[in-house]
Amino acid sequence: MLNTNEYFDGNVKSIGFEAQGTRSSVGVMQPGKYSFATAAPERMTVVKGAITVKLPGHVEWETYHTGDDFEVPGDASFDVLIEETTAYLCDYL
């Protein structure tokens, strides 16, 4: 089953899938500032573009580029700043 979702008035769209025993999604974010909440921990990988993120408990923003990844703890919220349209992979850990 492939589940298409959209968030933030359609500025973020994703396709959820299950592969290699884990749940994942690929998606695209248009430029903007977004706040996401996690249930389980997740790993975000930048597929194309850049994600600037303020991780839970962090003071500074960090920018991740194509091929980079970062982990977000479960039961947390994190802020994301997108300056150019960006594709990502999210693996639920």
Add this chain to the structure above:
Amino acid sequence: MLNTNEYFDGNVKSIGFEAQGTRSSVGVMQPGKYSFATAAPERMTVVKGAITVKLPGHVEWETYHTGDDFEVPGDASFDVLIEETTAYLCDYL
């Protein structure tokens, strides 16, 4: 604009976007055998999983894994075999 599309009875879904001056899409393919047609040349990158492909004019199938990419000429068709659900990035060149 993010354009969601589906093909092959929903077994392949994609999100089209424009970034860094090129049109691209990310998508997910469920297990199956598919035949795609290209208008422009494109580069496919395996985001997660594996794509086995018989490129136009080729006799043999080749398998590409996470992180690998391959180019497909424009105005051509190519066959794809998916054994595990696979996420991909397609850049239109």
